[in-house]
Amino acid sequence: xxxxxxxxxxxxxxxxxxxxxxxxxxxxxxxxxxxxxxxxxxxxxxxxxxxxxxxxxxxxxxxxxxxxxxxxxxxxxxxxxxxxxxxxxxxxxxxxxxxxxxxxxxxxxxxxxxxxxxxxxxxxxxxxxxxxxxxxxxxxxxxxxxxxxxxxxxxxxxxxxxxxxxxxxxxxxxxxxxxxxxxxxxxxxxxxxxxxxxxxxxxxxxxxxxxxxxxxxxxxxxxxxxxxxxxxxxxxxxxxxxxxxxxxxxxxxxxxxxxxxxxxxxxxxxxxxxxxxxxxxxxxxxxxxxx
Numbered sequence: 001x002x003x004x005x006x007x008x009x010x011x012x013x014x015x016x017x018x019x020x021x022x023x024x025x026x027x028x029x030x031x032x033x034x035x036x037x038x039x040x041x042x043x044x045x046x047x048x049x050x051x052x053x054x055x056x057x058x059x060x061x062x063x064x065x066x067x068x069x070x071x072x073x074x075x076x077x078x079x080x081x082x083x084x085x086x087x088x089x090x091x092x093x094x095x096x097x098x099x100x101x102x103x104x105x106x107x108x109x110x111x112x113x114x115x116x117x118x119x120x121x122x123x124x125x126x127x128x129x130x131x132x133x134x135x136x137x138x139x140x141x142x143x144x145x146x147x148x149x150x151x152x153x154x155x156x157x158x159x160x161x162x163x164x165x166x167x168x169x170x171x172x173x174x175x176x177x178x179x180x181x182x183x184x185x186x187x188x189x190x191x192x193x194x195x196x197x198x199x200x201x202x203x204x205x206x207x208x209x210x211x212x213x214x215x216x217x218x219x220x221x222x223x224x225x226x227x228x229x230x231x232x233x234x235x236x237x238x239x240x241x242x243x244x245x246x247x248x249x250x251x252x253x254x255x256x257x258x259x260x261x262x263x264x265x266x267x268x269x270x271x272x273x274x275x276x277x278x279x280x281x282x283x284x285x286x287x288x289x290x291x
Contacts, residue, residue: 012182014189014220015089015096020291028255029093035215035222035253038090042250043212044266046273048230049243054276063134068246069202072227073103073124074133074279075272076198081126083265084289087197088256089220092180095256096220097289101126102196104221107144111206119153119193120144126286130279152191176218194219204229210249222253 010017032038051071058066080087080101087098101124109116120140124133163171178184189195194216201224203210209228215221227248234242252262272278
């Protein structure tokens, strides 16, 4: 693995500007100015027979609570380590490669209608295995489920709530301007649920199917992944060989990579679901994005 490039003028606290992309990529953010208008929606269904078996084995190996959420996150991390364009983002009409892998999630403190909802951001390394993902997710979710304002997002949201509406609208406008020019403080980037590599929603945990979720124009998250409940489907036309599947949806900012690249991403994801033991070990190499 090569050393990451040094920070240069025009880079941001959360990413480095990519300067060697094809002209079409460089021009596209000026034509398609917003993430909501640059979104591609993809839905699919993936066989989880091997993943389910793998998760049950890991639970018996003293990893209680390991589930499909951990598996999807570990799969995403391993994919980014080989397909780094997946971790790009657009800001200020420029394309950046994100320094870290930052996964955003929503967490319900209590599974009740009145239960407080919060957001968490978990930072990962490109070399993290399923064991690293499990430890980090369990620790962050346990902290987030504590009563009251248990994390930095809760406290920041409470602070913004105290600001009068008209003033808050102006504050958000200033934050958007600062973000456009890449001068938003790192402290705010760290707590913002609108900045990160991906937002993942485990709708299956509350008994719902996957939905096509929009991307946020505020912030810089380029991908939203939802997956729903498990189902059994026939693997052939005779209905005598039922397999387990999960339906999922991906909303992706089309300005970060082209369709050919994304097809390679999906092939790698399929490979991991078929061979989940890959997630036990460090990747042989970590591929860096272009300069």
